[in-house]
Amino acid sequence: MSGEAVAFILTAILLPLVLTELGDWCPWLANRLARWTARSLGDASLADRYAEEWSAELAEVPGKLSKLIAALGYVVYLPRMRWSLRQRQRNNRQPPQVAELLPTTRPVSQRSRRIVGRSAELESLYSQLVSDEQSGRQRRFYVIAGSPGVGKTVLATAVAGLFKQTHRSVVHTWAPDWRDQPVDSDRYRDQLATALGRKTLLVIDDAEAETMRMLERLDLQCPILITTRRRSIAELPNNSHVTVLRLLSDREALELLGDRLGDEAVRAELDAALRICQLAGNLPLALELVAAQCRHAGSTLAETADRLQDTASRLDRSPEDQGRNPTG
Structure with missing residues (x-):
């Protein structure tokens, strides 16, 4: 072809x-x-x-x-x-909320009870917060330090309550739950800083050394109210306002019992009330628990003091003493 x-x-x-x-x-x-x-x-x-x-x-x-x-x-x-x-x-896309970035918790309820023996600390700490905010001072850490049961969380919650009365935001978190967070991530830091802003009061309860290092890396611009059991941690930040809580005096401890159980009941059994305060070490938390137990059991202050004394005596006894025959 x-x-x-x-x-x-x-x-x-x-x-x-x-x-x-x-x-x-x-x-x-x-x-x-x-x-x-x-x-x-x-x-x-x-x-x-x-x-x-x-x-x-x-x-x-x-x-x-x-x-x-x-x-x-x-x-x-x-x-x-x-x-x-x-x-x-x-x-x-909506930016993440604070609850998505922080292990937020509900504050301890005060049930409208007044704080006994801490009015000076409350006024001083809140006044410092307001003064720093109004002056534009970049102080970030407000630390409440003290031994367990001395009332750090109660004071922090009271300060936060005053802060909220001026229609400002408060976020509570418990430090032991705030772990394994990507604090070294630029995105996490930016998101958290945006969610909190500069006006939010961040309350961190029971902080330890790792918590402070985490906060230093985050470099948040909002005021941060911290409770800690460690004095050394409280002294770490240079730009912090530190409040160290002491034990209640005998008068303040009696006042706390009277506020929880009634002044007349305390005056009627003043010696027993003093014994309770001494056995509780004048610790606010211990006194709160004793008062709650007393109300629940319906017992007198003398009966409550005897019960506490008996418990303390049994705890103080060594195992050898407990096993020894007292008649032998």
Whole structure:
């Protein structure tokens, strides 16, 4: 077969057949490309909508090959669309709330009871907070230090209550729960700083050395009220205001018992009330627990003091004394 015959067959017979076949496939292929592009947007909620819109557009495009060219245009534009959608999602995404970033806890309820023996500390600490805020001083740490049961959390909660009265936000967290957080992550630090702002009072209860190191790395700009059992931790930050809580005096301890049990009951059994204060070591928490037990049992102060004395005596006895025959 001569070359002219082959050329005739290709141009006059095969090429029209191929073009005809391709033309019949073009609309089907165009719709498949449009649906694939819609699914590749990365947003399942938008895939169906775009697939429907593009199919309707292709139906309006005249010709067969033109539909395929239009569908290829969707494919070419796909990277740009995906970038735009991601930007829109980031702009519309709500920033994380404080509860998502911190192990927030509810403060200890004071039940509208007054704080006994801590009025000077309460006034001084709150006044310092307000003064630093008004003067713009960048003091961040306000530390309440003291032994267990001395009333650190109660005082911190009272300060936070005064802070909230001026319609400002307070966030409470317990330090032992605030561990294994990505504090070295720039994103976490930025999110937490944004969520707290500069006006929120962050209350951190029972802080230890690791808590202080974590706070130094976070470098938050809001005021931070910290309770700690360790004096050494309280002395770490240079820009801190430190309040060291002492034990209650005998008069203050009696006043606390009177506030919880009634002044008349304490005056009626003053000697027994003094014994209770001494046995409780004048610790506010211990006195609160004794008062609650006394109310629950309905016992007198003398009976409560005897019970505490008996418990203390049994705890003081050594195992050898407990096992020794007293008559032997």
